Amino acid sequence: MNERTTADLENLRGLIDGVDQQLIHLLRKRLDLVAQVGAVKHGAGLPIYAPQREAAMLAKRRGEAEKMNVSPQLIEDILRRLMRESYQNEKDVGFKQVKPDLGHVVVIGGEGQLGGLFSQMLTLSGYQVKSLDKEDWERADSLLAGAGLVIVTVPIQITCDLIATKLTQLPKSCILADLTSIKSAPMTAMLEAHSGPVLGLHPMFGPDVGSLAKQVVVVCNGRKPEAYQWLLEQITIWGARLVEAEPQQHDKSMQLVQAMRHFSSFVYGLNLCKESADIETLLQFSSPIYRLELAMVGRLFAQSPELYADIIFSQRESIAVISDYLENYTQALFLLKSGDREGFIEQFKVVSQWFGDFAPQFQKESRAMLQSVNDMKTD
Numbered sequence: 001m002n003e004r005t006t007a008d009l010e011n012l013r014g015l016i017d018g019v020d021q022q023l024i025h026l027l028r029k030r031l032d033l034v035a036q037v038g039a040v041k042h043g044a045g046l047p048i049y050a051p052q053r054e055a056a057m058l059a060k061r062r063g064e065a066e067k068m069n070v071s072p073q074l075i076e077d078i079l080r081r082l083m084r085e086s087y088q089n090e091k092d093v094g095f096k097q098v099k100p101d102l103g104h105v106v107v108i109g110g111e112g113q114l115g116g117l118f119s120q121m122l123t124l125s126g127y128q129v130k131s132l133d134k135e136d137w138e139r140a141d142s143l144l145a146g147a148g149l150v151i152v153t154v155p156i157q158i159t160c161d162l163i164a165t166k167l168t169q170l171p172k173s174c175i176l177a178d179l180t181s182i183k184s185a186p187m188t189a190m191l192e193a194h195s196g197p198v199l200g201l202h203p204m205f206g207p208d209v210g211s212l213a214k215q216v217v218v219v220c221n222g223r224k225p226e227a228y229q230w231l232l233e234q235i236t237i238w239g240a241r242l243v244e245a246e247p248q249q250h251d252k253s254m255q256l257v258q259a260m261r262h263f264s265s266f267v268y269g270l271n272l273c274k275e276s277a278d279i280e281t282l283l284q285f286s287s288p289i290y291r292l293e294l295a296m297v298g299r300l301f302a303q304s305p306e307l308y309a310d311i312i313f314s315q316r317e318s319i320a321v322i323s324d325y326l327e328n329y330t331q332a333l334f335l336l337k338s339g340d341r342e343g344f345i346e347q348f349k350v351v352s353q354w355f356g357d358f359a360p361q362f363q364k365e366s367r368a369m370l371q372s373v374n375d376m377k378t379d
């Protein structure tokens, strides 16, 4: 680089630094305003996530950006990232307490990760939360006495047994709820053990989400829904979206969404391990989609094996779903072994048609994800 080029670059980079510094000031200003919005919402009991406001704001900013020859997608990406920050910050202000006269809440398994998250959200909403874990059963009677809500969030294999043996003497008006990732068996157990209000919940997210904004919670109505409407409202104020489902319908979907998905990720990892694949090399040659896929599989093995075993082994019906997958794999492999390229293309077209409009929609969504993966690269 000659001296002139160096000087020009230095000058321009100095100006860019100035603009970026102004951005930081603007971000600070926005965060302060969002904190004020958070306080107003907290007072009024309004949900942290305001989809209509977001849609209207994004549409306006996109239009304004376009007029100034700035990519509309760029401003949308930036604002979406900023709003993620808003959810996090608004959460820390706390939430309106929908049911101040509830009495205390007992979270059975409160020291677990998901139990901890719900305990935190309830505490941020002004409830008195007591945790009942393995070592606390001796004092269970005193912990449970006068409870307005009991939430069960223990490993799946012990959930039903625990409900049936330990939760038969709850106060009549107490709400009994669970967060188990299957719903039929725990719902039956809860309805048998307790004659008061019963509610099945399945949070469709892991405990590491920063906030509940936009996250989905599946709701299975058990008994006396009028008694627990406040809890559903409370969860909505935390920003989550509620999706009602019948327990059987939910469990059937979970065989595909969870058991089959996690099982095939497990086998993917197992295969890489048995093939002694060199991850460093794989990453070196990886396209963003491969890196993302590897990250999705790899993240499984950073978590608890017991948790995944519980999810995969929780429904015997999953075996049929996973066996079907194996059958389809075998048939597809046969196409390859027999050199049936035409057969493969035929099958591909059938599946494309079946995906319909979702295929291009998923392509668009994944493009944004892949670009983020690429942005994260540092070497």
Ligand SMILES: O=C(O)C(=O)C[C@]1(C(=O)O)C=C[C@@H](O)C=C1
Pocket (backbone or CB within 6 Å): 034, 037, 038, 048, 049, 050, 051, 053, 054, 082, 083, 086, 087, 090
């Ligand atoms: O306007 C609000 O209600 C806000 O909470 C602020 C804000 C934002 O960051 O602009 C954040 C979350 C909402 O979903 C919508 C917008």
